[in-house]
Amino acid sequence: MTTVPARTAARTLITVAPTGAETAKADVPALPTTPEELVETAIACEAAGAALIHIHVRDADHRPTLDQALLREAVVGVREATDLVVQLSTGGAVTDALEQRLTVLDADPDSCSLTCGTTNFGDGVFLNPWGFMVDLYRLAQEREVVPEFELFELGHVHALRRLIDECGLPYGGTVHVDFVLGVPGSMPGTPQALMAGLALLPPEVTSWSATGIGRTHLPIAAAALSAGGHLRVGMEDNLIFAKGRPVGHNRELVGRAAELATLMQRPPMSTAEARELLAVKDRRSR
Template sequence: MTGTLITVAPTGAEHAKPDVPNLPVTLEELVAEAKACEAAGAAMIHVHIRGADAKPTLDLRRLEETVAALRAETNLVVQLSTGGAVTDPEADRLRVLDAMPDSASCTMGTVNFGDDVFMNRWEFIVELHGRMRERRIVPEYEIFDLGQLATLHRLLDQHGLPAGEHVHVDLVMGVPGGMPGDPETLVAALRAIPAGATFSATGIGRTSLPVMLASLSAGGHLRVGMEDTVSFARGQRVRDNAQLVARAAEFASLAQRPPLSVDEVRPLLGVAQSN
């Protein structure tokens, strides 16, 4: 690759607003962060939303409002999380697609998630993959452990290519219970990625920097954001999501793979100009 796709994941479902006061949880906060991150080099935004109580929600009306606002105020590729919180039922997670984002996450298996379990049954994965294809929503296949790449091969072999006909994988590394966030594990994962696929890598917490550097060196793309880490450096909290995006953009430029524009990312991923 001659450039780098930078995805920002600004909120997530794990951090509580009282613990992380600068976490963007309202629509106004999210849109402001998105605009700043686009200016700093991001081309795609991975979105979790919060309710009026600042807790995670999959409320369809809020999701639709969020997609509309991000499209009105930015040019970013809008990707909704179908993972939600680990307690969200499958029906609610499937209904996320009714908000018609450009892209959505599609996790390839069940994984221990700290003290919780992030459940993704095979039948649910197949249903999610099929509904995305029907709606022309481009999936990002989330991989939390190496065995989930075998599930991805099984899915593609049995149920065909996704909407856009390009496979893009995000390696989520460093989750307690999932694969480690180190270069050795990233290299092992790359041996099992489908031929012709592109990949991003996400390092959770203190693994964010080693995963970022390993991904760039291996020709991969980057996901950063306060969903994944709220520490910028030892003893230093993240100021905002744009700070993380700017660092990723600087590293990508130093690697002579500068950030890709949104107009370059859409054909790369097979994302339509609008849904």
């Protein structure tokens, strides 16, 4: 098991997931869907306390896409404007083909998401069969990209154990997971569900974060911080800041997460500390 440095263990990794693939721009004009909006969001969220950005891209009509040119533009744009760890979603939209989702790594991100199993996703099904998971894991090892293992169900924790047994450790030797709770049809967004997942984590896991969807984002954030975990926030996961008040910008969610972490005496991690925690390859040209 890789040892996490004490200085990073005392701080909180804040991930921002600014866009996602589910919300329509027409319904939420504040959602960052253009390359310019994405870069502006990245700059603002880094200043507010984020150290990692989880990216979905949209086309000129604001529709979710896995277009290679747009993925590369997003990676380069954020990398040139910030020091954030750049993570691309390999989930895309639930309708994207498995073969196309593997091509996401061609855009040369620092990190990628790797969901550890199929799950109900609202009215749809988020498909992640075993063969696809293995192919993505091995491709990430080959490309020296650090995966973030996304866990929507308790069974996904067991699948992570199986992946490590079959494929070994990821590039860099660390294992970072993110619990995604509160998706309709998946694991509920409750502290009890999070604690059950934590109890099942394999010993190779070196760090973990948690994401609460919608109204569960604050209870899950509080539970994660109290249990020593890290946080993911953003408009991909939550569009309401408080009752009657929609989120106007992702930096609001990042700023509140940073305040909570600081109150819990685990202030936000710097980007340099995040890179050390996750053991990402330095792809920056400067």
